[in-house]
Amino acid sequence: MVFSNILETIGKTPLVRLNKVVSHIPATVYAKIEAFNPGLSAKDRIALHMIERAERLGKLKPGGTVVDATSGNTGFSLAMVCAIKGYRCVLTVTSKISEDKLNNLRAMGAEVVLCPQDVKPDDPRSYYRRAEQLSKDIPGAYYVNQNFNPENGEAHYLSTGPEIWEQTQGRVTWIIGSASTGGTLCGSARYLREQNPDIRVVAVDAYGSVLKKYHETGVYDEQEVYPYRIEGTGKNIIPANVDFEMINRFVKVTDQDSAIKARAIARTEGILAGYSSGATLQCLEQIKHELTEQDVVVLIFADHGCKYVSKVFNDEWMQAQGFLDTEVPVMADLPGVGV
Numbered sequence: 001m002v003f004s005n006i007l008e009t010i011g012k013t014p015l016v017r018l019n020k021v022v023s024h025i026p027a028t029v030y031a032k033i034e035a036f037n038p039g040l041s042a043k044d045r046i047a048l049h050m051i052e053r054a055e056r057l058g059k060l061k062p063g064g065t066v067v068d069a070t071s072g073n074t075g076f077s078l079a080m081v082c083a084i085k086g087y088r089c090v091l092t093v094t095s096k097i098s099e100d101k102l103n104n105l106r107a108m109g110a111e112v113v114l115c116p117q118d119v120k121p122d123d124p125r126s127y128y129r130r131a132e133q134l135s136k137d138i139p140g141a142y143y144v145n146q147n148f149n150p151e152n153g154e155a156h157y158l159s160t161g162p163e164i165w166e167q168t169q170g171r172v173t174w175i176i177g178s179a180s181t182g183g184t185l186c187g188s189a190r191y192l193r194e195q196n197p198d199i200r201v202v203a204v205d206a207y208g209s210v211l212k213k214y215h216e217t218g219v220y221d222e223q224e225v226y227p228y229r230i231e232g233t234g235k236n237i238i239p240a241n242v243d244f245e246m247i248n249r250f251v252k253v254t255d256q257d258s259a260i261k262a263r264a265i266a267r268t269e270g271i272l273a274g275y276s277s278g279a280t281l282q283c284l285e286q287i288k289h290e291l292t293e294q295d296v297v298v299l300i301f302a303d304h305g306c307k308y309v310s311k312v313f314n315d316e317w318m319q320a321q322g323f324l325d326t327e328v329p330v331m332a333d334l335p336g337v338g339v
């Protein structure tokens with residue numbers, strides 16, 4: 001198959017059955033492998049859709065600048081779209097971003113503005129406020145605003161949801177995905193629920209995020225916010241793209257469990273998926289008692305594990321977090337390498 005540019009390869013990602021890693025779970029479990037997108041994550045879908053919608057509405061003109069606050073994946077996808085379409089791309093990120101992701105953004109030609117992680121969302125230094133301000137300061141800039149831009153969820157309503165429905169031939173009964181902006185899970189779920197209102201939708205949240213408590217109580221509790229490691233799961237604001245009505249419930253998972261699951265996916269299924277993919281598998285583990293053999297579960301594996309080789313897939317990093325029980329063997333400890 002031949003494409004006229006890389007953007008035409010976005011979407012139509014495979015749905016792959018998980019086997020050994022879920023052999024103790026009484027359901028058929030599939031992973032929607034979004035790493036097959038050219039930018040290695042689900043965010044390619046929204047980047048292309050949001051930019052093309054802005055073009056159609058005249059909000060983004062030739063020679064313009066695209067600005068957003070992004071934990072990395074959306075930024076990479078925006079930079080990719082900008083490279084093809086000839087826009088300048090300015091991204092604000094928090095200091096939590098991995099070195100790998102930062103270098104990837106720069107490789108794609110994005111201008112990256114590093115912002116402190118531990119400031120309140122309405123602080124002028126926060127990556128949200130900095131992006132908003134930059135979009136006012138730069139002439140011809142378009143602030144994508146992925147958290148509040150309805151085209152984020154719409155992109156998944158138009159593509160990811162229909163793909164899952166077709167790939168499961170309408171047999172899907174559960175969908176589980178990390179919620180950050182909420183676009184991936186809620187947009188997909190909206191389409192799927194229109195086909196079958198009984199589909200259960202579970203959002204994965206992190207300890208250190210406000211989303212679960214807000215869903216359960218309607219209260220934005222600042223006390224829920226503290227630093228955590230999983231990227232692309234949870235939030236310290238309430239994004240408009242989290243459609244709370246679409247979600248049956250939120251399940252919190254720990255940084256450690258999610259990291260260990262991401263490693264297990266690689267070693268048992270041969271799928272190098274990202275940290276939040278480990279979080280979705282951990283969520284499945286925590287709700288497995290609710291499943292039956294008739295259930296067909298789709299986990300959204302949002303990005304590629306190569307983005308975390310210096311973190312989750314690095315033994316020293318895991319050890320430094322206290323996530324690995326055993327000492328990392330040094331060369332001399334390995335069988336047959338004694339000194």
Ligand SMILES: Cc1ncc(COP(=O)(O)O)c(C=O)c1O
Pocket residue numbers: 071073074178179180181182183184185231232233274275276277302303
């Ligand atoms: C790795 C990863 N997983 C999951 C998500 C969650 O997707 P969404 O923002 O659509 O809720 C994101 C988004 O930031 C992400 O980067």
